[in-house]
Amino acid sequence: MKRSSLISTMAAAILGLSGVAHAQFVYPSFTVNATSQRSTITLSGNLIPPLSFNSYQVSIDWSTATFQNGISSGARFWITDRTPSFFGFPIGTIVYVESGPAPNSAPNTTARSLLWTGSLRQTYVGGTPIFLTIQQTPGLGATFANFRVQLNTSAPTNDTPAAPTEIPAPSSFPAVTPAQAMLGASVSTAGEPAMCEPAVRTVWYRFTPTETADYTFETCAGAAPLNNVNHTVAAIFSPTGERLACSGSTCGTRSSVTSTMQAGVGYLVAVGRSVAGDLPITENSYQLAITRTAIPPTTPNIGCRADIVDIGGLPPGDGRVTADDYIAFFNNFATGVQICDLTDVGGQGDPDGLVTADDFVFFLNAFSQGCP
Numbered sequence: 001m002k003r004s005s006l007i008s009t010m011a012a013a014i015l016g017l018s019g020v021a022h023a024q025f026v027y028p029s030f031t032v033n034a035t036s037q038r039s040t041i042t043l044s045g046n047l048i049p050p051l052s053f054n055s056y057q058v059s060i061d062w063s064t065a066t067f068q069n070g071i072s073s074g075a076r077f078w079i080t081d082r083t084p085s086f087f088g089f090p091i092g093t094i095v096y097v098e099s100g101p102a103p104n105s106a107p108n109t110t111a112r113s114l115l116w117t118g119s120l121r122q123t124y125v126g127g128t129p130i131f132l133t134i135q136q137t138p139g140l141g142a143t144f145a146n147f148r149v150q151l152n153t154s155a156p157t158n159d160t161p162a163a164p165t166e167i168p169a170p171s172s173f174p175a176v177t178p179a180q181a182m183l184g185a186s187v188s189t190a191g192e193p194a195m196c197e198p199a200v201r202t203v204w205y206r207f208t209p210t211e212t213a214d215y216t217f218e219t220c221a222g223a224a225p226l227n228n229v230n231h232t233v234a235a236i237f238s239p240t241g242e243r244l245a246c247s248g249s250t251c252g253t254r255s256s257v258t259s260t261m262q263a264g265v266g267y268l269v270a271v272g273r274s275v276a277g278d279l280p281i282t283e284n285s286y287q288l289a290i291t292r293t294a295i296p297p298t299t300p301n302i303g304c305r306a307d308i309v310d311i312g313g314l315p316p317g318d319g320r321v322t323a324d325d326y327i328a329f330f331n332n333f334a335t336g337v338q339i340c341d342l343t344d345v346g347g348q349g350d351p352d353g354l355v356t357a358d359d360f361v362f363f364l365n366a367f368s369q370g371c372p
């Protein structure tokens with residue numbers, strides 16, 4: 001709910017993307033006092049959308065009072081399809097997760113945040129009962145504060161460059177892509193075009209501009225507020241996989257990449273995480289902001305067309321625009337000598353066989369530019 005209201009207040013146009021089937025469910029955080037006795041709460045499975053979830057992240061802010069003498073490596077949890085009895089889980093219970101000690105929970109009696117990340121033992125389909133059971137071993141007490149449970153569907157559809165998500169041509173700029181849950185994206189990038197930094201959990205987009213211009217794709221905080229992954233790397237690739245732009249450190253540890261893109265050409269844009277290992281539970285979504293910068297029209301250098309004679313004052317030119325050309329033009333203009341015919345009546349095109357005021361103006365402009 002919070003996310004959708006945030007989207008509606010954003011100034012940048014939100015792009016509707018097709019085929020974004022990846023999702024996540026985050027259970028509202030809560031605090032419990034844990035003991036050696038297992039205690040169980042329902043995760044309101046009936047409220048979880050009926051998607052197939054394959055991975056999880058669980059975190060708690062662990063602490064224990066002196067008289068409880070808990071140690072952080074004694075924190076445990078289970079995610080199951082039914083509640084345990086005094087004797088344990090009934091036969092036939094589906095155990096989606098049975099945690100060991102948190103990887104970052106070296107035995108410690110001081111407060112710390114614990115984080116578990118991993119794959120569910122089997123797919124959990126939302127809408128069906130699901131329970132969280134907690135315990136503090138070995139028989140002492142602790143407080144599990146800000147208990148957060150996040151379930152993620154399997155790898156996003158655009159996990160590889162073979163199946164990029166199409167970014168529709170924005171109707172206005174700047175534009176932003178919808179937030180994309182990224183925890184389920186593969187940590188392997190085998191077979192993908194290389195980024196400029198090692199990357200994990202890459203996702204891929206295809207962008208086909210309707211107008212040739214410079215386009216910028218970025219994850220910087222101000223431009224892409226729904227991107228909460230703090231170490232990102234982004235890159236733009238040509239349709240043949242040539243890397244056109246890449247960065248992992250444009251705005252702090254986030255990215256902004258810019259490339260000239262031709263209208264009608266489908267470019268690949270990738271975003272990934274630039275550090276390996278567990279994600280903090282607050283980091284789970286990529287978002288790209290897209291801006292367009294018109295390419296200023298290039299004014300052709302006409303200076304060399306003022307080169308009408310060589311240093312001896314004779315045509316043709318000598319590759320340089322010098323005083324000789326100036327003198328030759330003015331000596332010959334009044335009598336309409338053909339070396340003074342430099343352009344047409346519009347003063348833009350090729351010589352037209354006539355020596356007129358247009359040629360005069362053209363010569364002065366060309367002479368002032370000179371031949372590089």
Ligand SMILES: [Ca+2]
Pocket residue numbers: 158159160185186188189201202203
């Ligand atoms: Ca990937």
Ligand SMILES: [Ca+2]
Pocket residue numbers: 306307308309310311317318319320321322324325
């Ligand atoms: Ca010359």
Ligand SMILES: [Ca+2]
Pocket residue numbers: 340341342343344345351352353354355356358359
């Ligand atoms: Ca002319």
